[in-house]
Amino acid sequence: MNAASPASPVPHPLRVGLIGYGLAGSVFHAPMIAATDGLVLDTVVTSSPERQRQARAEHGEELRTAAGADELFARADELDLVVVASPNRTHVELATRALEAGLAVVVDKPLAAGAAEAETLADLAERRGLLLSVFQNRRWDGDFLTLRDLLAEGALGEVWRFESRFERWRPNLKGGWRESGDPAELGGLLYDLGSHVVDQALTLFGPVTSVYAESDVRRPGAEADDDTFIALHHASGTRSHLWVSSTAAALGPRFRVLGSRAAYVKYGLDPQEDALRAGARPAPGEPWGAEPESAWGTLGAADDVRPVPSRAGDYPAYYAAVAAALREGGEPPVTAREAAEALRVLEAARASAAEGRTVRLGD
Numbered sequence: 001m002n003a004a005s006p007a008s009p010v011p012h013p014l015r016v017g018l019i020g021y022g023l024a025g026s027v028f029h030a031p032m033i034a035a036t037d038g039l040v041l042d043t044v045v046t047s048s049p050e051r052q053r054q055a056r057a058e059h060g061e062e063l064r065t066a067a068g069a070d071e072l073f074a075r076a077d078e079l080d081l082v083v084v085a086s087p088n089r090t091h092v093e094l095a096t097r098a099l100e101a102g103l104a105v106v107v108d109k110p111l112a113a114g115a116a117e118a119e120t121l122a123d124l125a126e127r128r129g130l131l132l133s134v135f136q137n138r139r140w141d142g143d144f145l146t147l148r149d150l151l152a153e154g155a156l157g158e159v160w161r162f163e164s165r166f167e168r169w170r171p172n173l174k175g176g177w178r179e180s181g182d183p184a185e186l187g188g189l190l191y192d193l194g195s196h197v198v199d200q201a202l203t204l205f206g207p208v209t210s211v212y213a214e215s216d217v218r219r220p221g222a223e224a225d226d227d228t229f230i231a232l233h234h235a236s237g238t239r240s241h242l243w244v245s246s247t248a249a250a251l252g253p254r255f256r257v258l259g260s261r262a263a264y265v266k267y268g269l270d271p272q273e274d275a276l277r278a279g280a281r282p283a284p285g286e287p288w289g290a291e292p293e294s295a296w297g298t299l300g301a302a303d304d305v306r307p308v309p310s311r312a313g314d315y316p317a318y319y320a321a322v323a324a325a326l327r328e329g330g331e332p333p334v335t336a337r338e339a340a341e342a343l344r345v346l347e348a349a350r351a352s353a354a355e356g357r358t359v360r361l362g363d
Helices: 023-034 049-059 069-074 088-100 115-128 142-153 193-205 272-277 316-328 336-355
Strands: 014-019 039-045 064-066 081-084 104-108 132-135 159-167 208-216 227-234 239-245 255-259 263-266 297-301 304-308
Touching: 014 023, 014 069, 014 316, 023 039, 023 049, 023 081, 023 104, 023 272, 023 316, 039 049, 039 069, 039 316, 049 064, 064 069, 069 088, 081 088, 088 104, 088 115, 115 132, 115 336, 132 316, 132 336, 142 193, 142 255, 142 263, 142 297, 159 193, 193 227, 193 239, 193 336, 208 336, 227 336
Parallel strands: 014 039, 014 081, 039 064, 081 104, 104 132, 159 239
Antiparallel strands: 159 255, 208 227, 227 239, 255 263, 263 297, 297 304
């Protein structure tokens, strides 16, 4: 029985087919699926025999593997949810095939190359009564959850400027499609880390009226942007300044949020990605996503500041919410329409950087 409608109860554990077992599939999606009550990782699709062996070693010999998506869709009636964690260029095609096969879908970010494609996918999912969600896991970073709490409490007052940095020092190229200059690959940092910082800004401060961006290719031999700045003016009046970079020899604060009452400043990245890369896995009742006190951010003004305990990060909450939406109905944790709004901003940023102008939205 397929999860043909978010409002239709599903009596058995929800069976998940995962397409792609590279970094996204093996480090982020598969562990979160396996850790979620009510979800079962049924099949992993990868053409690599080595990755097939890796998947079975990590998730049990009973795990089914397939060399291609055709094999997975041939037995769509044995699945409830398809997760698309393959290269960016394949997201729209595979999501469309999954929806047409009657399956709920989670797609790794970015959902599509642009807002129009994302809206088309959202329309298809709605016509067929199927869940379509986008994996924006950084909404469950501990520092982001902490900032949301501070904003809800009014601790910063009116927020004038939101600064967000996702910076790394990677002066040497790693190769692969993420660094390709082919526009069809959707490589580069604007659509990679930029998808996260733009999504977070929209989640916190709402719609954007104008976008300005600077995007550069800094490293020798690089083809795709590796150092990008985006400035957003929100309809609420807040300005967001967002940096994504692989060429930052000195890292700035992850967040610096300036308000009429106080500022929140936080250094360092959420620890969940490093933990997952190192092989740690979330387990019921076990600590997960906590930061040491030395990594906490500060709240205050001028010299009157205090440390703010960071909330524990909670990537497992994403798939728990997906499972709940499939079983009980309601919206998924991240909707395709939200993804389309973020893509509209990313498209404007790309145009701004290429043309050296501010792009107005909603005109």
